[in-house]
Amino acid sequence: MRKILKDLTSLDEARQILDSLLVSCGVEHVSLDHADGRILAEKIVSAINVPPFSKALKDGYAIRARDAPTPGTCLLLKSYVPAGREDTLSLGKGEAVEISTGAPIPQESDSVVMVEDTTLADDNVCIHSNVRQGQHILPAGTDISRGETVLEAGQMVSPAKIGILAALGINDTIVKNLKVGIISTGNELTEPGNPLGPGRIYDANSYTLSAAIRRLSAIPVAYGIVRDEPEKARSLLLEAVSECDIVLTTGSTSAGSDDFMYRLMEEEGQIRMHGLKFKPGKPVIIASISNIPVIGLPGNPTASLMVFSEIVSSLVRKGLGITAPARQRMKATLMDDVYSDNRLEYHCVEVIDECAYSVDKTSASITTLAKADGFIVIEPEITFVKAGNEVEVTFFEN
Numbered sequence: 001m002r003k004i005l006k007d008l009t010s011l012d013e014a015r016q017i018l019d020s021l022l023v024s025c026g027v028e029h030v031s032l033d034h035a036d037g038r039i040l041a042e043k044i045v046s047a048i049n050v051p052p053f054s055k056a057l058k059d060g061y062a063i064r065a066r067d068a069p070t071p072g073t074c075l076l077l078k079s080y081v082p083a084g085r086e087d088t089l090s091l092g093k094g095e096a097v098e099i100s101t102g103a104p105i106p107q108e109s110d111s112v113v114m115v116e117d118t119t120l121a122d123d124n125v126c127i128h129s130n131v132r133q134g135q136h137i138l139p140a141g142t143d144i145s146r147g148e149t150v151l152e153a154g155q156m157v158s159p160a161k162i163g164i165l166a167a168l169g170i171n172d173t174i175v176k177n178l179k180v181g182i183i184s185t186g187n188e189l190t191e192p193g194n195p196l197g198p199g200r201i202y203d204a205n206s207y208t209l210s211a212a213i214r215r216l217s218a219i220p221v222a223y224g225i226v227r228d229e230p231e232k233a234r235s236l237l238l239e240a241v242s243e244c245d246i247v248l249t250t251g252s253t254s255a256g257s258d259d260f261m262y263r264l265m266e267e268e269g270q271i272r273m274h275g276l277k278f279k280p281g282k283p284v285i286i287a288s289i290s291n292i293p294v295i296g297l298p299g300n301p302t303a304s305l306m307v308f309s310e311i312v313s314s315l316v317r318k319g320l321g322i323t324a325p326a327r328q329r330m331k332a333t334l335m336d337d338v339y340s341d342n343r344l345e346y347h348c349v350e351v352i353d354e355c356a357y358s359v360d361k362t363s364a365s366i367t368t369l370a371k372a373d374g375f376i377v378i379e380p381e382i383t384f385v386k387a388g389n390e391v392e393v394t395f396f397e398n
């Protein structure tokens with residue numbers, strides 16, 4: 001039987017419903033190669049000093065500053081310390097040791113003179129600059145000291161933070177592992193890379209959602225395409241629920257007689273809402289099955305990605321224990337007439353030089369979102385916004 005969507009839930013109410021759902025989240029060990037963008041699940045305390053020894057910051061000569069009180073002083077050249085030298089040299093009064101950038105500073109020397117500020121004469125090196133004690137030396141532990149907390153659980157791993165872990169000698173770390181399952185439904189769907197039969201289209205939603213989930217630091221688990229066969233969809237849905245922390249389905253959520261998703265969710269769990277007073281993204285289902293949040297997203301690509309980014313992402317972030325970055329907003333002049341209906345609409349626009357151009361090709365088109373920099377909000381009671389009006393653009397996060 002058809003399900004007609006009449007009593008639509010407001011976006012704010014849907015956010016509250018989502019917020020009331022519990023989300024669990026596991027952890028896993030990952031190598032540094034796979035840690036970028038993930039959320040740390042452990043505090044990192046340094047077991048070593050970085051650098052482990054005081055090191056030269058310039059190629060030149062290690063000396064004792066008091067041995068060269070004025071420019072023109074010549075010191076006896078004793079030895080050479082390349083980077084990686086294992087034994088520690090000591091330095092006598094009036095002596096200099098040739099040193100390269102990154103090499104350990106010999107004992108008793110307290111400064112490095114750059115090669116450019118010196119000349120060589122027989123066994124002597126003559127210094128032609130003023131020497132300040134400590135110059136061109138990075139003391140042991142300056143970067144990170146032993147026992148220091150360098151990273152906290154809940155921080156996102158970035159290239160620089162991977163550098164910190166590597167510099168501490170850590171080659172794997174524990175990160176949060178929030179798995180989001182994705183099931184695409186529709187007889188018309190074909191996996192990209194295969195020939196397209198009549199009446200068929202390629203599955204875009206599995207891929208847009210996977211990418212969006214990965215950007216949120218969670219792990220997408222794509223279960224592929226389910227034809228409109230409710231029993232196969234049921235077993236895949238239950239498999240996804242047993243393996244993931246959140247499950248998303250796309251398609252088969254609206255008023256068509258073969259749109260069976262809400263029925264499956266009703267039979268296997270509890271539906272919290274069905275139908276959102278929002279455009280793009282009316283036929284949305286929020287449900288839970290065995291305490292796992294299950295969200296039925298619209299089949300239309302722009303609607304499914306918009307609902308994921310603007311609403312469902314908060315549930316993913318809650319599971320990971322992270323907060324959303326502040327959104328950028330700006331005033332712009334609307335360049336096109338825009339018609340809307342009685343739903344709250346996030347209307348996609350491209351912004352060029354403080355002008356906002358509508359890029360809406362309906363929620364059935366994927367290029368609507370791909371071209372958009374952000375959106376303007378059109379309240380339910382507004383059905384027309386005239387070109388030339390000042391509007392506020394909210395930018396997408398990425």
Ligand SMILES: Nc1nc2c(c(=O)[nH]1)N[C@H]1C(S)=C(S)[C@@H](COP(=O)(O)OP(=O)(O)OC[C@H]3O[C@@H](n4cnc5c(N)ncnc54)[C@H](O)[C@@H]3O)O[C@H]1N2
Pocket residue numbers: 005184185186188189201202203204205206250251252253254255256259281282283297298299300301303363364
């Ligand atoms: N009589 C009504 N018809 C429709 C309503 C309504 O309220 N009353 N709502 C419209 C809205 S709004 C949307 S959005 C769509 C979404 O419906 P479903 O969520 O049930 O999705 P489908 O019918 O399965 O598909 C819609 C559209 O999207 C294409 N699609 C589906 N999956 C994918 C995918 N993985 N990748 C790319 N494209 C996909 C599908 O082929 C359809 O063209 O319903 C309106 N109708």
Ligand code: MOO
Pocket residue numbers: 278279280281282283298300303363364
């Ligand atoms: O979700 Mo629908 O039109 O709002 O595509």
